[in-house]
Amino acid sequence: MPRMLTTNRERVRAMVACAERLGVPRGSGMFRQALQAVAFLSEDKVAAKLDYLKNTFRWSDAQVSIAVRKFPSVLRNSKESLNHRSEFLFFEVGLEPVYIAHRSDILSYSMEGRLRPRYYVIKFLKQNGLLDRDLSLYSAVKMTEKAFVEKLICPHKEDAPHLAEDYAAACKGEVPANFRFI
Template sequence: MVACAEGLGVPRGSPMFRHVLYAVAIVGEDKITAKVDYLKKTFRWSDAEVGIVACKTPQLLRRSKDTLRRLSEFFISQMGLEPADIAHRSVMLTYSLDSRLKPRYYTVKFLKENGLVKCFPSYYTIFQLTDKVFVERYICPHMEAAPYLTEDNAAACKGEVPTRFLSA
């Protein structure tokens, strides 16, 4: 298991090494190779980028192929992010796609496309915010201009994409 973890590019002295060992123990050494190949194919990552991801977010090695595929489709196809950017900010892949990533993406995209957000940080920053801070920064200030924003964001968090978000 140690050799398998080191083979992923995670140094033995790294604080994340024990997490990678845990992932190898849970998933199994034989399946780790298949999971790494799947990550490379699905996210279009190089061996080095998979190593970066394994070091930063080893819990991704335990995610299902379906979850990884859905995350890849969202980040690459829908958001248009570059595979290398995703690898370097792989913590984004640990957040819930349906209750955090998509709702925030749709909400901020709506605000941007309607000219309500002038200074726009990266989606990485937006995804990292706590729910309270996200609401304070991106929903409350725009309640007058977009009175249904709270309800639309709440609906998006439940998996429903409001038509106002799609038509923006």
């Protein structure tokens, strides 16, 4: 953040102190993300964002702390973005608040480009008996695109011939007719 180079020392010290109060240690790999997340925000705005996270994701103080330590950039997400993700993860996927808190980086992924399409594929495969293991949405979204396609799309070319094109359409924001849920 080049802007930090021209910021006065007291403000930089305040940013560092705020990042540390979030529970992100200076030596950790997440510290830079924490600094970027709180940079140029007042203490009140950071507190308001933490409260919003707590209410939106039904997290306890401890769970908010865990989520922010694991993914400080969550503080940079808009309220609208967080709200859409919470609705999807709670009501459509059925995840629990504590699960999301411990895997808060799931909130960094695109709803339309990654979360929703991969959820549709997993749900389709499970409902049609094509998934031979219990795969979580989190594991699926962490996969690279290539690995996801190789492990979950290609092996089912015969049983689900439209799966690849349905997945591609879902990644464009469409809900294909061939994602038939039983």
